[in-house]
Amino acid sequence: MKKTVSTRDRIVEEARRLFNAQGYGQVTTAALAAHLGMAEGNLWYHFKTRAALLDALGERFAEAIEARLTLRPGADPVASYGALLRALMAEFRTFRFLYRDQRGYGEGAALIRANAPQWLERTFDQIEEHLAALVDAELLDWPRERLRDLAINATIILRYGLEHFLELGEPGGEGSGTVRRTLKRHLTLFEHRLAPQAAVAIHAAIERIEADSELAA
Numbered sequence: 001m002k003k004t005v006s007t008r009d010r011i012v013e014e015a016r017r018l019f020n021a022q023g024y025g026q027v028t029t030a031a032l033a034a035h036l037g038m039a040e041g042n043l044w045y046h047f048k049t050r051a052a053l054l055d056a057l058g059e060r061f062a063e064a065i066e067a068r069l070t071l072r073p074g075a076d077p078v079a080s081y082g083a084l085l086r087a088l089m090a091e092f093r094t095f096r097f098l099y100r101d102q103r104g105y106g107e108g109a110a111l112i113r114a115n116a117p118q119w120l121e122r123t124f125d126q127i128e129e130h131l132a133a134l135v136d137a138e139l140l141d142w143p144r145e146r147l148r149d150l151a152i153n154a155t156i157i158l159r160y161g162l163e164h165f166l167e168l169g170e171p172g173g174e175g176s177g178t179v180r181r182t183l184k185r186h187l188t189l190f191e192h193r194l195a196p197q198a199a200v201a202i203h204a205a206i207e208r209i210e211a212d213s214e215l216a217a
Contacts, residue, residue, distance in 0.1 A: 008046045011036060012056050019057075019097035025104035051108050058111040061095045065119050069126055073133035078198050081130045082205030088158055089179055089209060100163055120155075127151040131190075139198040142190060150190060157186040180210040 005013075014036055018027045029050060033040040047053040068087040073080045092099060098112065128151035134140035135147070142150060161182030183206040191199050 007042075008056075011043065011046055012053070012060065015053055016057055016060075016095070016097075019101070020095075023104060024054075024097050024101040054105055054108045055111065057095075057098070058109045061098055062111055062115065064091050064094065069119075069122055071126070073130050077130065077133035077137050078139065078201045079205075081134065082202060082208075084126070084130055085158075085183060085205065086209050086212075089183070092159065092162060093179070096162065099159065123155055124148065124151050127154055134194075134198065139195045140190065141193045153189055154186050157189070158182060161185060177210065180206060183209065 011032075015027070015032055018032060018035060029043060030040055033043045036043070047056070068084075068091055071080070071084050071087055097104075098109070128147050131140060131142065131147050131150060131154075132144070135142055135144065162178055184203075187199075187202060187206070191202075194202070
């Protein structure tokens with residue numbers, strides 16, 4: 001049985017899609033209401049202010065990040081790392097405008113502003129933990145004292161990769177391959193120190209992520 005979506009949830013979801021596609025600052029409330037096929041007054045009935053809508057999106061964003069941060073290395077550290085990459089790219093794609101348009105929403109999204117620094121540090125911790133698991137399994141030859149730097153650099157590439165290709169004027173829509181290219185670019189940081197079988201497995205994981213219609217770009 002198909003689950004009924006509430007009007008409020010539909011507004012939040014369609015706002016997310018439009019903000020991702022056009023930019024937070026480019027979507028007026030009138031445009032959002034027209035996209036939803038409702039009067040602007042009905043939109044304000046559910047969200048009294050634009051900030052309230054942004055806060056609702058911030059709550060979903062926070063839930064997604066906290067869920068992703070629970071991913072720990074498992075018995076197969078390569079598979080675990082692939083799962084982490086998938087979760088990160090899903091997060092960056094789903095909430096693209098929140099990463100991209102920070103200047104646009106400025107002092108809005110109080111939940112995000114309050115938590116962004118610790119989310120970033122915990123992401124560094126998470127990626128470092130997964131890389132350390134590869135080292136422990138003798139699949140990655142990397143000095144432990146430099147794992148933190150590697151984790152930070154990997155995060156930067158993954159975090160900004162999608163927008164980087166757009167800034168270069170390259171296509172960024174479905175089928176453009178920007179997810180694959182972003183993931184492969186981050187892999188250049190340490191692929192030369194991976195065991196051959198681990199490198200092959202991570203490349204295969206990247207291809208599976210790109211093949212996922214929910215993530216492909």
